[in-house]
Amino acid sequence: MPRFVLFTVLALNGLSIKAQSPTPAPPQSGAILILGATAHLGNGQAVPNSAIAFDNGKLTLVADATTIRLDRSKFARIFDASGKHVYPGFIAADSRLGLVEIEAVRSTQDFAETGSLNPNARAIVAYNTDSDVPPTVRSNGVLQAQVVPAGGLLSGSSAVVQLDAWNWEDAVIRADDGVHLNWPARQPRRRFGPPGRNQDQSAENSYDKNLESLHRFFDEAKAYAQKPAPEVKNPRFEAMRGVFEGKQNLYIHTGEAKTMEEAILFAEQYGARPVLVGASDAWMITDFLKAHQAAILLAGPQRLPAREDEDYDQPYKTAAALHQSGIAFAITGNGSWQQRNLPFEAGQAVGFGLPYEAAVQAITLSPAAIMGIGGHTGSLEVGKDATLFISEGDALDMRTCQVTAAFIQGREISLDNKQKQLYRRFEEKYKRQ
Numbered sequence: 205m206p207r208f209v210l211f212t213v214l215a216l217n218g219l220s221i222k223a224q225s226p227t228p229a230p231p232q233s234g235a236i237l238i239l240g241a242t243a244h245l246g247n248g249q250a251v252p253n254s255a256i257a258f259d260n261g262k263l264t265l266v267a268d269a270t271t272i273r274l275d276r277s278k279f280a281r282i283f284d285a286s287g288k289h290v291y292p293g294f295i296a297a298d299s300r301l302g303l304v305e306i307e308a309v310r311s312t313q314d315f316a317e318t319g320s321l322n323p324n325a326r327a328i329v330a331y332n333t334d335s336d337v338p339p340t341v342r343s344n345g346v347l348q349a350q351v352v353p354a355g356g357l358l359s360g361s362s363a364v365v366q367l368d369a370w371n372w373e374d375a376v377i378r379a380d381d382g383v384h385l386n387w388p389a390r391q392p393r394r395r396f397g398p399p400g401r402n403q404d405q406s407a408e409n410s411y412d413k414n415l416e417s418l419h420r421f422f423d424e425a426k427a428y429a430q431k432p433a434p435e436v437k438n439p440r441f442e443a444m445r446g447v448f449e450g451k452q453n454l455y456i457h458t459g460e461a462k463t464m465e466e467a468i469l470f471a472e473q474y475g476a477r478p479v480l481v482g483a484s485d486a487w488m489i490t491d492f493l494k495a496h497q498a499a500i501l502l503a504g505p506q507r508l509p510a511r512e513d514e515d516y517d518q519p520y521k522t523a524a525a526l527h528q529s530g531i532a533f534a535i536t537g538n539g540s541w542q543q544r545n546l547p548f549e550a551g552q553a554v555g556f557g558l559p560y561e562a563a564v565q566a567i568t569l570s571p572a573a574i575m576g577i578g579g580h581t582g583s584l585e586v587g588k589d590a591t592l593f594i595s596e597g598d599a600l601d602m603r604t605c606q607v608t609a610a611f612i613q614g615r616e617i618s619l620d621n622k623q624k625q626l627y628r629r630f631e632e633k634y635k636r637q
Contacts, residue, residue, distance in 0.1 A: 234280025293347030325360030
């Protein structure tokens with residue numbers, strides 16, 4: 205049997221005997237009060253001794269506990285969180301959660317379609333609520349995610365979901381929040397040495413060809429969108445309507461300063477609202493980004509510099525540079541299961557100049573606002589969804605983060621996951637020896 209086929213069979217057998225995933229929580233059945241915690245509101249503010257209450261899935265009280273009187277009899281449950289911290293649920297932007305189970309097994313990946321121009325591909329219908337991966341990231345406070353397609357020039361539309369649901373219809377917070385465009389690269393990736401002359405020319409020709417293809421598609425799609433009821437429906441062009449009408453973002457994946465500028469000007473040419481994803485060179489063009497009011501989903505700080513002559517800590521301090529420039533940005537994680545490190549990516553930025561509460565905002569309210577859901581989630585404010593968690597320590601510090609309770613829309617969710625189950629299983633084994 206070929207090695208790859210054997211590996212695939214073994215991996216799928218592993219899936220068939222996987223541990224039981226936690227059952228989605230039932231609706232909130234009574235008012236809940238959390239007292240005494242330091243509340244990080246997600247909007248740049250914090251309350252050292254807070255009182256937070258919620259009922260029917262919505263926040264009903266967010267206040268300083270020392271300034272109010274409370275009737276404890278009105279609450280079905282009261283959490284004494286003295287010395288602990290409360291945060292809004294973290295939001296994993298630009299993720300593959302629920303779209304990838306085992307990254308090394310192609311048959312468990314469902315995030316890309318064949319072809320180059322697929323704006324009509326919808327990530328939400330491929331989202332797998334039975335995946336073992338989301339429960340592992342929930343244990344670190346990541347309770348919502350943007351699931352994003354990949355591949356080609358136009359990958360399709362992303363969606364925002366909450367990470368405790370029976371099916372994708374239950375999970376969805378906002379379907380089709382934007383279309384994802386992978387901006388062509390001017391130079392191919394290379395490992396060693398300078399490119400040859402022919403290689404440079406070939407890359408430039410490929411870039412021009414891809415750019416021409418994008419202009420042609422956008423010209424046709426915009427002309428199509430100007431007709432409210434075309435006689436013949438074109439699914440690819442229909443998927444672009446929201447972008448041209450300003451109802452959806454145009455997420456543009458690119459990292460180099462020059463291509464970032466070109467991508468923003470391209471989007472403005474068609475009246476689209478650009479959001480740059482990755483944007484590792486954003487620190488170079490802060491004036492341009494601010495002038496064009498471009499939002500950014502910034503690749504996480506825990507990575508290498510983009511160039512060998514950059515400061516070794518440039519990825520760590522880029523977030524602080526954007527914050528100081530007044531540019532709207534959110535910090536993203538990486539891929540699928542790596543999203544469990546999202547809070548620690550934000551914490552890394554704190555160590556290099558980003559204010560703590562701004563770092564919390566960069567993984568809560570900022571991504572929510574960029575994705576168009578900031579009106580009902582992303583921060584601890586009365587009237588918003590009660591999606592939050594309690595941590596015994598600093599949730600942005602991997603040494604002290606310990607989530608003890610988490611709620612999604614008021615429902616107290618299970619914090620168990622496959623990794624914890626395996627830990628208990630083998631702990632029991634070695635206790636018997």
